Amino acid sequence: MRNALLLPIFILFFYGCSTAQFPYSSSNKKAIHYFELAEKAPKEGMNPMTGAYDFKSGIELLDKSLEKDSNFWEAHLLSAEFNEIQRNYKQAIFHYNRALEIDPNHSISGSTVYHLATCQMATADYNGAILSCSRYLKNPNAKEENLGTVRRMQDCANFAIQAMKNPKPFEPKNIGPSVNTNFSEYYPTITVDGNTMLFTRRLVEFQGENKREQEDFYITHQIDKAWSRSYPMPRNVNTPYNEGAPSISPDGKKLIFVACTDESGVDYGANRQGKGSCDLFVTEQLGKLWSNPVNLPGKVNSTHWETQPSLSADGKTLYFIRGLRSREGKRDSDIYVSRLLADGTWSAAEPLPPHINSNQNEESVLIHPDGKTLYFASRGHVGMGGSDLYVSRMDAKGNWGLPQNLGYPINTLSDENSLMVSPEGDIAYFASDRPGGYGLMDIYYFELPKEDQPIKTLYFDGFVFDAKTKKSLGASFQLTNLSTGQVVIQSKADATDGTFMVPLPINTDYAIEVNYPGYLPYSLNFNMTLKENEQSYHLQIPLNPENSSTENVLSNVFFDLNQAKLRPESIVELTSFANYLKAHPNLKIEIGGHTDSRGNAQDNLLLSTNRAKAVKDFLTSKGIPETQLSYKGYGSSTPIMTDAAINAISDVNEKEKAHQKNRRTTYTLKP
Numbered sequence: 001m002r003n004a005l006l007l008p009i010f011i012l013f014f015y016g017c018s019t020a021q022f023p024y025s026s027s028n029k030k031a032i033h034y035f036e037l038a039e040k041a042p043k044e045g046m047n048p049m050t051g052a053y054d055f056k057s058g059i060e061l062l063d064k065s066l067e068k069d070s071n072f073w074e075a076h077l078l079s080a081e082f083n084e085i086q087r088n089y090k091q092a093i094f095h096y097n098r099a100l101e102i103d104p105n106h107s108i109s110g111s112t113v114y115h116l117a118t119c120q121m122a123t124a125d126y127n128g129a130i131l132s133c134s135r136y137l138k139n140p141n142a143k144e145e146n147l148g149t150v151r152r153m154q155d156c157a158n159f160a161i162q163a164m165k166n167p168k169p170f171e172p173k174n175i176g177p178s179v180n181t182n183f184s185e186y187y188p189t190i191t192v193d194g195n196t197m198l199f200t201r202r203l204v205e206f207q208g209e210n211k212r213e214q215e216d217f218y219i220t221h222q223i224d225k226a227w228s229r230s231y232p233m234p235r236n237v238n239t240p241y242n243e244g245a246p247s248i249s250p251d252g253k254k255l256i257f258v259a260c261t262d263e264s265g266v267d268y269g270a271n272r273q274g275k276g277s278c279d280l281f282v283t284e285q286l287g288k289l290w291s292n293p294v295n296l297p298g299k300v301n302s303t304h305w306e307t308q309p310s311l312s313a314d315g316k317t318l319y320f321i322r323g324l325r326s327r328e329g330k331r332d333s334d335i336y337v338s339r340l341l342a343d344g345t346w347s348a349a350e351p352l353p354p355h356i357n358s359n360q361n362e363e364s365v366l367i368h369p370d371g372k373t374l375y376f377a378s379r380g381h382v383g384m385g386g387s388d389l390y391v392s393r394m395d396a397k398g399n400w401g402l403p404q405n406l407g408y409p410i411n412t413l414s415d416e417n418s419l420m421v422s423p424e425g426d427i428a429y430f431a432s433d434r435p436g437g438y439g440l441m442d443i444y445y446f447e448l449p450k451e452d453q454p455i456k457t458l459y460f461d462g463f464v465f466d467a468k469t470k471k472s473l474g475a476s477f478q479l480t481n482l483s484t485g486q487v488v489i490q491s492k493a494d495a496t497d498g499t500f501m502v503p504l505p506i507n508t509d510y511a512i513e514v515n516y517p518g519y520l521p522y523s524l525n526f527n528m529t530l531k532e533n534e535q536s537y538h539l540q541i542p543l544n545p546e547n548s549s550t551e552n553v554l555s556n557v558f559f560d561l562n563q564a565k566l567r568p569e570s571i572v573e574l575t576s577f578a579n580y581l582k583a584h585p586n587l588k589i590e591i592g593g594h595t596d597s598r599g600n601a602q603d604n605l606l607l608s609t610n611r612a613k614a615v616k617d618f619l620t621s622k623g624i625p626e627t628q629l630s631y632k633g634y635g636s637s638t639p640i641m642t643d644a645a646i647n648a649i650s651d652v653n654e655k656e657k658a659h660q661k662n663r664r665t666t667y668t669l670k671p
Contacts, residue, residue: 025103026072034065035075042082055082073102077112080119089119093128110139114146117153121385124413126157133157148359155382163384163408170409172444174437175429178229179220182439186431192250192313192369192423192459192503193536195222198233199443200244215242217257236292237283241269247309250369250423250459251501253285253494256296256309256318276303280320287496298345300338308418313369313457313503314489316340321365322349333361335376356392356400363387364418368425369503371488373454374400377417384408387415391452406452423503425453458528460537461501464493464514467542467550472498475516475543482509482525482556482569504528504537511556511569512539513576519543520669521580523555523573546584549669551592557615557665564610566618574615577667578622590630591615592666596659597636597643609633615665630670636662 024032038061045054062079065072080095096116099106106112117132133154136142142150179185184202191197196219203214216238220230232238237255246257259268260278268274272281272293279301281293295301296318305323312318316339323333334357336349351357358380366375372394377387381403388411390403405411420429428448431441464475474495479502480487488510493500504510506528514522522543544550556573559566566574581587593608593615612631619629639662649655 024072024074026069026075028069028072031065031068031072031075034061034068035072035078038062038065038075038078038082055086058082059086059088071102073099073106076102077106080112080115084115084119087122089122092119093123093125108141110136110142113139114142114150117150121153121157122413124160124385126160129157130154152380152382153385156385159382159405160384160408160413163405163411166407167409168407168449170446172430172432172434172446175443175445176227177438178227179218180438180442184431184433184439184441185218185443186441187245187418188420188429188431188443189246189248190420190422190429191248191252192457192501193461194422194424196220196248196252197222197227198246198248198255199230200246201230202440214240215244217243217246217255234290236270237290239270245308247311249311249315250313250503251494254282254311254315255284255290256280256282256311257293258307258309259293275301277305277323278307280306280309280318296346298338298341299348300346302349305333306336308364310365310367312367313371315491317367317371318346319365319367319374320349321362322351333363335362335365353400355402361387366419366421368421368454369423369457370425370455370505372505373421373425375419375421376403377415377419378403381405384411385413387417389416389419404452407449410446421448421454423457423459425456455505457503457505458536459501460504460510460528460539461499462493462539462541464498464500464516464541464543466519467544467548472496473516473519473543474498475514475519475541477512477514479504480511480513480556480572482511482572485568485572511573513556513573514541514543515580516543519545520548520552521577523553525556546587547669551666551668554615554665554667559611559614562607564607564614566614570618574618575622578619578624581619581624581628582622585625585628588628588630588670589667590632590670591619592668593631593633594638594662594664594666595636596662597639598659601635605633605635607633608635611665640664 026032038058041058041061042053042055045057046052059079059082062075062082065075066079076095076099080092080099083092083095093116096112096119099112113132113136117129117136120129120132133150136150137147174180179199181201183204185199187200189198198217198219200215201218203216205212205214217233218230219233221228237243241262242260244258246255248255257280258278259272259274259281261268261274268279273295275295280296282296283293284291300306300318302322306320308321310319318338320336321333322336335352337352338346338349341347358378360378360380363377363379368375374392375389377389379387381388381390383405389406391406392400392403394400410416416430418431422428426448427445429443429445431443433441464473465471466473474493476492477500478487479489489502491500491502509525509527511525512523520543522541524539526537528537544552554573554577557566557570591612593612595604595608609632612633616629616631620626641658641661646655646658649658
């Protein structure tokens with residue numbers, strides 16, 4: 001198909017040259033004879049099954065023509081064109097140069113120089129490309145539509161020279177035979193704990209003489225730092241049609257992927273309904289099973305081509321690639337973003353700004369679990385040539401910064417694509433057909449240079465259960481950044497086992513609130529502080545039934561030292577608690593204030609009373625009736641940890657944490 005599209009290009013190019021008319025520059029009849037046969041050869045030798053033109057025969061005829069007359073510049077030019085189409089770039093460069101040596105002025109618009117520069121870039125002859133670009137730009141008759149491309153080639157060549165002088169550390173390692181096979185493996189996606197990887201495998205089957213390729217999903221788990229033998233996803237996900245480009249949610253419970261129509265342009269297979277070409281589909285894990293995939297609800301899919309999804313850590317934002325033409329022929333592909341709406345559907349997608357989306361193709365995208373680092377592949381930004389990998393970072397206002405090339409040798413003159421970066425940010429995965437693998441495309445990993453790493457992200461996992469029966473609960477929860485008041489995660493624990501797992505950037509204070517019908521709200525605050533060899537924060541979350549008389553701590557209520565004025569960080573939880581009380585008007589509660597044992601007992605009692613009153617006053621300001629509320633200060637009379645237990649702690653920091661547990665605001669149900 002590529003050759004079929006390019007045939008008109010070389011005809012227009014060749015006959016656009018100033019002297020490409022009779023008589024030829026050669027007077028040798030045999031040279032002319034072979035040349036004219038070569039002009040017809042690609043179309044006459046076209047493969048009727050594939051539609052591919054026969055440029056090889058044309059090149060052979062042109063070789064014979066040049067044997068008869070080595071100064072026949074038209075034959076050199078046509079041979080250069082055929083070789084360029086066949087990606088025989090070195091041969092193309094030789095013949096372009098010979099055509100220019102014989103007749104430097106044969107192309108008024110400089111088309112030969114333009115194509116020469118393109119081939120020099122493709123062979124990493126960056127110095128030669130710079131000279132050719134400069135020569136083209138000096139031509140007053142150069143085509144206006146080519147000037148931008150030539151300037152970009154010149155910029156890329158200069159960048160490549162400097163990048164190769166300052167290479168980045170890059171030691172890719174094969175992930176191993178438990179994942180890689182003699183087939184192609186690519187497009188890895190990984191859960192936030194780094195222990196489950198899902199990827200695409202292209203299987204090849206032969207039915208008689210017919211070759212059939214089939215893309216399916218496979219899963220592998222990391223056990224004792226080694227990847228297990230991979231196994232296929234169930235057949236309601238893997239179908240006889242192709243599935244590809246997966247993006248798994250941080251907890252591994254949701255999978256968004258691409259499915260395309262068959263040749264009819266309508267049938268997606270397995271009773272799937274789509275909107276045209278390639279669409280995004282979603283499946284969710286239900287216990288040990290996966291749901292039947294459905295077209296992603298909402299307006300994210302279109303009649304165009306959607307692929308390469310990347311789901312944000314909070315599950316609310318989806319980045320993907322949209323091609324504005326069909327799978328056949330040239331596509332103009334850009335990065336788009338869609339957001340999850342309150343009704344569970346996805347918004348109409350919008351393109352990222354033009355400093356991210358270039359005037360060339362963007363080909364893959366990854367939003368890191370930190371939510372602020374975007375990796376993508378593009379052909380339109382300054383790079384090594386071809387498709388390079390870039391990183392952009394979001395600023396405090398939510399705007400994406402200028403893309404930065406990941407440098408050499410991560411990027412090369414070949415095409416780089418589909419980078420996957422671990423939640424910790426230090427390891428990156430990619431697919432390559434480099435020598436030394438187990439088959440065709442293999443999955444590799446390498447240590448990402450520090451300057452290209454995202455914000456390190458740990459994972460926070462929990463288990464929600466009934467405090468009395470220990471039965472698991474599929475409770476709703478939200479995590480709030482205490483410094484900004486922004487809700488960063490809003491999700492649910494698994495309905496079957498009560499577990500959840502989400503990524504959180506480090507060195508940040510968070511508040512968690514958990515709710516489940518028939519149970520009292522639960523809250524806690526914590527800091528995701530990086531400790532040596534630490535990858536996660538684990539939490540057991542017992543919920544008390546609404547008829548429980550147990551003391552419940554409002555963990556995200558804060559006061560300054562020796563003060564009874566609520567700090568701003570308290571507003572999130574108290575507002576949520578007020579909404580809960582509005583929904584349960586029959587509940588009567590007592591707000592309790594507690595201090596640690598340090599300081600004067602009377603002062604502590606007064607402080608605890610005033611703090612309890614401050615909480616009660618806030619709730620009444622939100623519309624909670626006075627009759628539903630009471631308050632009491634307990635001072636240090638009801639500690640969670642006794643002084644004897646605290647004094648037995650040797651570590652100063654741990655001792656302070658124990659005192660902090662005693663300083664708390666609580667609520668208790670009253671008859």
